[in-house]
Amino acid sequence: MMPSSSSYPKTPPPWLCELPKKDPWSRPFAESLLTHLxxxxxxxxxxxxxxxxxxxxxxxxxVGAAGQVLAIDVSEAQLMRARAVQGPYFPWLDFRREDVKHLPENLGxxxxxxxxxxxxxxRPDRETVLHQLVTFLKPDGQLVLTFPSLGTFDSLWQWVDQEMLARGYTAERERLAEYIAERPSAEDARTWLKSGGLERINLAEYPLEVETGAGQEFLHHPLLRGGFLDDVYECFTDQELAESFMQDIAAETSSFVPLIAQRCVMSGWASSLP
Ligand SMILES: C[S@@+](CC[C@H](N)C(=O)[O-])C[C@H]1O[C@@H](n2cnc3c(N)ncnc32)[C@H](O)[C@@H]1O
Structure with a gap:
């Protein structure tokens, strides 16, 4: 019997097949990921x-209809947005809620x-999570991840550090140093891919300038605030002091622009032997 037309996958619109054009952060990282994949x-x-x-x-x-993509995230809100965009397209793409640190053994x-x-x-134990992830690769399978590596926005951290030193903020300065030291470097990634048993390891870093103005534009910049500037606020126990310190930093953006992120791509292959 011939299948009904509704059983054929619907042709997705071209914009859904490409990376989003107007995304100044995820898109350039994804472009570098795809270069190595x-x-x-x-x-x-x-x-x-x-x-x-x-x-x-x-x-x-x-990968097309003959392939399969399982896309996982811990945030149900993100997944709901993804499924809403997906609509009837790519039935071989499944968005599922999973924590990358605790993936079920029967995956893959x-x-x-x-x-x-x-x-x-x-974090906090990136090496262990990476090694667990590698166990889901088939023999001769490839893993490619991206992240902003150590060195990202160094000019900003140096300026903040100098200002903390000048004002005698010793405890805050020590906390800032701890935050920065905790960030993974390309060399960490190389070492952990190797200890995870991967072969043909490749690490690459591509600079990416993030543009910002001064004042409120800097303080509420969608890329800088979450994950980067928040770390500086968290160095302070007194949040009023943090706010006035950051207002001063925000007034001086010309002292630390251009702001350069390092797009790090880490890639490795599982052995061809099972
Ligand atoms: C910076 S976003 C990147 C999203 C997407 N890959 C992109 O390029 O736009 C990081 C994502 O990691 C998710 N995430 C954070 N911790 C996670 C975890 N433990 N397990 C799975 N996803 C996690 C967040 O919910 C968020 O959607």
């Missing part, structure tokens, strides 16, 4: 920390594991 039709892919689908939709387009195995802007969220 060996992607073909028919592959089974696990995309971790998928958010609202960068690059899961693009991966689903590339996969030909490829990807994660854009993901690796920093593997």
């Amino acid at each position: 060996d992607l073909q039709e028919g592959l089974a892919v696990l995309d971790v920390n998928c958010g609202d689908g960068i690059p899961a939709f693009h991966l689903a387009h590339k 195995p996969f030909d490829r594991i990807t994660g854009n802007l993901s690796f920093m969220f593997f």
Whole structure:
């Protein structure tokens, strides 16, 4: 019997097949991820920390109906947004709620594991989470993750550190140093890919300028505030002092621009032996 037309996958609109054009943060990281990813039709892919689908939709387009993409994220809100955008397209793409630090053993195995802007969220024990993730790769499978590596926005941290020193904020300065030291470097990633048994390891860093104005534009910049500037506020026990300190920093952006992020891509292959 011929299948009814409704059983054929609907053709997705072109914009859903590409990375979003106007995304100054996720898109450039995803572009560098895709540069290092060996992607073909028919592959089974696990995309971790998928958010609202960068690059899961693009991966689903590339692997086609013969492939499979499982996109996982811990945030139900992100997944709801992704599923709303997905609509009837790419039935071989499944958005599922999972914590990358506690994946069920029966997941996979996969030909490829990807994660854009993901690796920093593997804290506090990034090495162990990475090693667990590697166990979901098929023999000869590839893992490619991106993250902003140590060195990201160094000019800002140096300026903040100098200002803290000048004002005698010793405890705050020590906390800032701890926050910065906790961030993963490209060398950490290389070491942990190796200790996880991966082969043909490749680490690459691409600079990315993040533009900002001064004052409120800097303090409430959507990229800088969450995950970066919040760390400076958290160095202070007195939040009023933190606010006035940050107002002063925000007035001096010309002292630390350009702000350069390091787009780090970490890639490795599982052995061809099972
Ligand atoms: C910076 S976003 C990146 C999203 C998407 N890949 C992109 O490039 O736009 C990081 C994502 O990691 C998710 N996340 C954080 N901790 C997680 C965890 N333990 N397990 C799974 N996802 C997590 C967040 O909910 C968020 O959607």
